[in-house]
Amino acid sequence: MTLATDAAPPPVRPVLMKGNEAIAEAAIQAGCDAYFGYPITPQAELLEWMARRMPELGRVFIQAESELGAINMGLGAAATGARVLVSSSSPGISLMAEAMSYMAASELPLVLVNVMRGGPGLGSIGPSQSDYFQATKGHGHGDYRVPVLAPSSIAEAVDLVATAFEIAERYRTPTMLLADGVMGQAMEPVVPTYRLPDRRAHGWELTGAAGRPPRVVRSLHLQPEELEDHNRHLQAKYRTIEEQEVRWAGERLDDAEIAIVAYGTAARVARTAIERARDHGLAAGLFRPITLWPFPTHALASIAERTRAILVVELSAGQLVEDVRLAVGDRVPVFFHGRTGGVVPTPGEVVDALRRAWATSESRPRETR
């Protein structure tokens, strides 16, 4: 296993990068020791980038026989303490759900990239955000959580890849980078700011029991009390992550009368819509969760106190909106605008949704200001 100190130095000039390739290179620069994947649109370029770069750096690359194969190779490599990246798109992530549950239970760090496409089923290859439930509420069986990071630009994706490795290793948990087809396929000029997270001696990794007692990485605990103890341990860890790792960004919220809540590609559409709405005198702002789990519940609740209404914009039939409603409660009305199937909402239709939301909320008395 080659430790990552030998990759090319990062460029300082802006370079035109495709999202999938930028994510792949960011993982390489972040010290990814092993990558496993399987071809699926719209993430195939990530696999292809790794196919070229990983072997030339003496690192591990395998195109697996299936997503099941890929994620379980990742599980095995992660058990040895390697820094592992696995990537796929929505239908493939469903197949990986089993191993995500096992890795959460076995406390194995691994970063999984989901470049979301339209669903359900085989769906489409267009961009989508319809895997929010799957990503944030658990892919597989059992009581577990997975930190989910949602970039909304390629530069941010580069940064969050390193963050994902840091979170994964700090908390011994699989961690997901949730992108969508636009993020994966779009090209943007970026000055990539690569980061190489510190290597830590874990003390649990499997290296062969030379000069120490054997170690077992496992998820089976047949005694109910033993399993409950393990669950308590996991839940305590999740509470720590909820306290320490919440990330979000706000734009033009200071004077906003109405806030859009959106992440990823939807947030970029919202940003344009907000400028247009402001041109027409409607003071809108953007609340953008960066961690979808842990969700920025408290931050959003306090923003809601300062606005008249919330509009949630998603590339889905309404998934993020459920967490927004839980956070906002009955402080202000929550509206929703979403498109599905690979259709990206236009700024124009988001402006219309803002106007409708505004008209509805303006007519309501404001009880608690």
Next chain:
Amino acid sequence: MTTTPGLRAPDTRRRIYRRPEILADRSTHYCPGCGHGIIHRIVAELLDELALGPRTIGVASVGCSVFIYDYLDVDFVESPHGRAPAVATGVRRARPDAFVFTYQGDGDLAAIGTAEIVHAAARGERISVIFVNNGIYGMTGGQMAPTTLIGQRTTSSPTGRDALTAGYPLPITEMLALLPGVSYAARGSIADPGAIGKTKAMLRRAFETQLTGGGLSIVEILSTCPVGWGMTPTASMEHLANDVVGTYPLGVMVDRMASAGRAPKPDPAAED
């Protein structure tokens, strides 16, 4: 009665049977007559004899034998059902200096895990696969497996396995032996001490295949499940020796390292 000091007879006893160091000093959870105890023991003997313990990473699979990590004192990772060859692939690629084996039952390897074993074999992964075939799902209560014999009664084939509706026993090791990535494939049994000795020799060859840079090595070991079969341990061993081998013939199917001249063939003169 008194003894006279200094007049004790010299101790001429020789210890010819001992617990391998790798084998944990504890009783197992396996049922009476189960073959896993025998197989665990010969695996432990070989890890000792080849001094592999300190560099071994085992992959435990789903089934009765998942608890192998309680009985063999080496590093272990537990795999999801059927995925052990993929997990072992990740382990071996990330740690090329490790000795890596999977320990899988027939439900795990020959049913839910067929894709993983076939493609690990196709890639020629440098892992050793210990494939314990008792023709039944033991842990879940004795249901039919792909390896169940025609006519065999199980809890999910109560009138006996009917080829018309449940198909035929799967000779997966023969299938794997076709692949050039498989350096060694053999089938042994634990029906009697002679068979156990031969099986141990197969396992040794499989382990040596990995140690000398070969591709995937697999030893299928025909084993018993007295509880699942509804037989006494003795009757199970007789059934194994007399009936099961009719469907699953014993022997070495392929030894590509030997045929490529990369390791000495056993000297025919030394046999018998």
